[in-house]
Amino acid sequence: MNTLQPQAKRYSLIAVLLHWLIALLFAGMIGVGFYMTRLGDTELGLKFSLYQWHKSFGITIMLLTLCRLGWRLTHTPPRNTNFRAWDQRIAATVHILLYSLTFAIPLMGWAMVSASPFNIPTLLFGEFHWPHFTFLSELPDKASAESMLKLIHKTLAYGAAALALVHMAAALRHHFILRDNTLMKMIPAATKARSTE
Amino acid sequence: MKKLKRLFTVSAVFLLLGATQAVMADDWTLVPGESSINFTGKQTGEAFSGVFNHFKTDISYDPDDPSSARVKAVVNLTSVSTGDAQRDTALPTKDWFFVSSFPQATFDATGFQPIGDNRFTVEGELSLRGLIKNIVLPFDLKVKDNRAEMNATFTVNRADFGVGSGPWAEGKWVGLDVTITLNIVAERRTP
Numbered sequence: 001m002n003t004l005q006p007q008a009k010r011y012s013l014i015a016v017l018l019h020w021l022i023a024l025l026f027a028g029m030i031g032v033g034f035y036m037t038r039l040g041d042t043e044l045g046l047k048f049s050l051y052q053w054h055k056s057f058g059i060t061i062m063l064l065t066l067c068r069l070g071w072r073l074t075h076t077p078p079r080n081t082n083f084r085a086w087d088q089r090i091a092a093t094v095h096i097l098l099y100s101l102t103f104a105i106p107l108m109g110w111a112m113v114s115a116s117p118f119n120i121p122t123l124l125f126g127e128f129h130w131p132h133f134t135f136l137s138e139l140p141d142k143a144s145a146e147s148m149l150k151l152i153h154k155t156l157a158y159g160a161a162a163l164a165l166v167h168m169a170a171a172l173r174h175h176f177i178l179r180d181n182t183l184m185k186m187i188p189a190a191t192k193a194r195s196t197e
Numbered sequence: 198m199k200k201l202k203r204l205f206t207v208s209a210v211f212l213l214l215g216a217t218q219a220v221m222a223d224d225w226t227l228v229p230g231e232s233s234i235n236f237t238g239k240q241t242g243e244a245f246s247g248v249f250n251h252f253k254t255d256i257s258y259d260p261d262d263p264s265s266a267r268v269k270a271v272v273n274l275t276s277v278s279t280g281d282a283q284r285d286t287a288l289p290t291k292d293w294f295f296v297s298s299f300p301q302a303t304f305d306a307t308g309f310q311p312i313g314d315n316r317f318t319v320e321g322e323l324s325l326r327g328l329i330k331n332i333v334l335p336f337d338l339k340v341k342d343n344r345a346e347m348n349a350t351f352t353v354n355r356a357d358f359g360v361g362s363g364p365w366a367e368g369k370w371v372g373l374d375v376t377i378t379l380n381i382v383a384e385r386r387t388p
Binding site: 041044046048052117118119120121123126127129165 | 240241242243281282283286287288291303363364365369370
């Protein structure tokens with residue numbers, strides 16, 4: 001790690017915006033995903049339309065995550081000043097996992113939709129035609145491929161939800177118990193980051 | 198020699214064209230701007246309607262001899278529009294109309310049976326997605342001077358034609374019955 005490089009106290013505005021936007025969308029997706037998959041046959045209209053929204057926002061999250069990774073790789077994030085070595089390692093691992101999952105979950109959803117025997121075209125927000133993976137949509141046994149991908153999508157989503165809770169708990173711990181500036185680095189409204197030096 | 202050959206080819210083409218015209222005697226010309234083919238269906242319990250924007254007809258009809266009438270209609274299935282981007286993207290695909298293999302639907306019928314009060318029936322073959330079924334089509338026909346107006350409403354079961362395959366073959370999500378409404382205006386071709 002380059003300790004001589006001057007470090008910002010907070011994440012850049014773009015990084016902060018992407019973080020909270022993805023967080024908000026992700027929370028909504030978990031809720032909608034849980035709800036829509038449990039809707040019965042009496043509410044097929046609502047069910048179909050929620051699936052469409054879920055697909056639209058899922059692809060949005062995937063693309064935003066790509067932007068976020070691009071931004072992250074080209075901008076130096078603020079350093080954690082008072083982290084113990086193992087704290088730092090856990091935080092970094094959780095961050096890498098969350099980055100990976102916010103990309104992988106929509107990707108698996110996209111794959112799952114591609115393998116669906118229903119062959120429902122994906123139109124993002126009812127407008128933009130998003131193509132399917134042809135190697136999946138042309139499989140001879142789509143139903144079993146779909147159910148496997150569905151399981152992966154669901155498991156990763158629950159895993160990410162659990163990790164997000166750990167991530168949130170850690171942020172609150174840093175703010176209220178350790179009383180450092182970790183959370184404030186990610187708060188857009190905070191004009192001054194809490195000083196730890 | 199080359200010139201002669203070309204002359205021969207050209208005359209052969211003209212002869213062929215002439216022959217085709219003679220076989221497909223078309224004495225009524227479709228007025229596309231005033232004619233329409235609409236349909237209604239049900240998707241997850243909600244009614245929707247659609248339209249085929251491009252179709253052609255080949256109609257011979259003598260009001261004094263309805264039994265000699267002959268109709269051929271060709272509907273371009275890629276011209277389907279239901280006002281919903283997702284549905285319109287799905288309809289041309291293999292599960293539904295499969296337009297890459299079956300771009301057209303045709304209705305081929307002869308002999309109008311008058312059943313009184315400007316009403317007729319005609320029996321013909323409806324060909325859709327590679328399957329052909331005989332259907333009896335009841336319709337209203339009004340002829341005034343050189344203008345004919347035909348209106349018909351009939352219901353087809355999409356499963357009879359394999360429209361909607363895989364999980365769509367059952368009517369759970371998209372209803373099997375599709376009601377088709379024809380409003381056809383044609384003008385008598387004056388020689």
